[in-house]
Amino acid sequence: MSVNSKSIYHTKNLDHDYFEKQIVHPYESTKQFFKFLNKYKPLKNKKIIDLACGSGANLFYLKKNFDLKQCWGFDQNSYLIKTAKKFTKQKNIKSLNFKRQDIEDLNFIKDKDLRPDGAISIQTLSILNDYEKVIKFAKNLKPNFICVNSLFWQGDIDFKIAVNFLKKNNRKTIKINHYNIYSIQHYIKFLKKLGYKKVTIKKFKTKKRLHTKNKNLMGSYSINLDGSSAIKSGPIILDWYFVLASK
Numbered sequence: 108m109s110v111n112s113k114s115i116y117h118t119k120n121l122d123h124d125y126f127e128k129q130i131v132h133p134y135e136s137t138k139q140f141f142k143f144l145n146k147y148k149p150l151k152n153k154k155i156i157d158l159a160c161g162s163g164a165n166l167f168y169l170k171k172n173f174d175l176k177q178c179w180g181f182d183q184n185s186y187l188i189k190t191a192k193k194f195t196k197q198k199n200i201k202s203l204n205f206k207r208q209d210i211e212d213l214n215f216i217k218d219k220d221l222r223p224d225g226a227i228s229i230q231t232l233s234i235l236n237d238y239e240k241v242i243k244f245a246k247n248l249k250p251n252f253i254c255v256n257s258l259f260w261q262g263d264i265d266f267k268i269a270v271n272f273l274k275k276n277n278r279k280t281i282k283i284n285h286y287n288i289y290s291i292q293h294y295i296k297f298l299k300k301l302g303y304k305k306v307t308i309k310k311f312k313t314k315k316r317l318h319t320k321n322k323n324l325m326g327s328y329s330i331n332l333d334g335s336s337a338i339k340s341g342p343i344i345l346d347w348y349f350v351l352a353s354k
């Protein structure tokens with residue numbers, strides 16, 4: 108598995124604050140995501156896999172607040188997986204496993220014990236080149252449902268947004284990230300083609316005002332837009348949607 112050395116998800120470029128803060132203080136979007144999911148798919152006794160689990164913060168929150176049977180977290184970053192395993196051991200959390208794994212690798216051969224009821228992926232589809240491989244990866248695990256939190260747009264347009272962080276004095280790219288925004292209708296059509304025919308959507312909204320230290324950098328903050336609150340990062344409006352698809 109080779110990760111672009113300029114990617115902000117390469118170990119040498121990781122924003123440790125982003126991943127570690129969440130373990131202690133889960134994001135409002137994480138809490139709302141699981142509330143949404145639990146409303147339609149009661150999580151008690153369920154087995155869940157988190158695709159691109161980062162440092163495991165979302166699964167720690169899930170295990171603490173819902174009575175799950177078993178959880179797995181996959182991420183390509185070995186440092187983040189190590190952090191997740193360390194915390195699991197420290198807190199003696201049972202039935203929670205982490206593995207370093209490329210979630211776009213469709214040749215992945217799954218362990219026979221890996222039989223999740225549901226696959227989730229949080230704030231990850233938008234940072235990948237595209238969502239198709241990951242959703243196929245999820246489908247191959249044969250879950251009853253797939254639920255994601257990602258950036259979507261209502262029209263028939265996919266926005267492929269590459270964010271290049273430049274050096275101050277010349278145009279050399281030091282780090283890269285993506286903030287892709289996908290057509291939600293096309294995403295739904297893709298899910299339906301894979302057999303996930305029942306789809307429920309919720310746009311993430313929060314009354315909490317978000318702040319960032321420097322608006323010229325990337326980082327979420329609240330703005331007023333069309334008479335209500337919206338989230339912006341750099342020049343991009345972040346329309347986060349929860350999309351649950353089941354068989």
Ligand SMILES: C[S@@+](CC[C@H](N)C(=O)[O-])C[C@H]1O[C@@H](n2cnc3c(N)ncnc32)[C@H](O)[C@@H]1O
Nearest residue numbers: 116159160161182183184208209210211229230
């Ligand atoms: C924006 S972070 C989100 C992490 C976590 N879901 C969260 O909500 O905090 C994106 C994550 O995707 C992981 N990632 C990116 N490409 C991946 C791939 N091909 N396979 C597995 N993980 C990947 C990165 O290592 C990073 O942890």
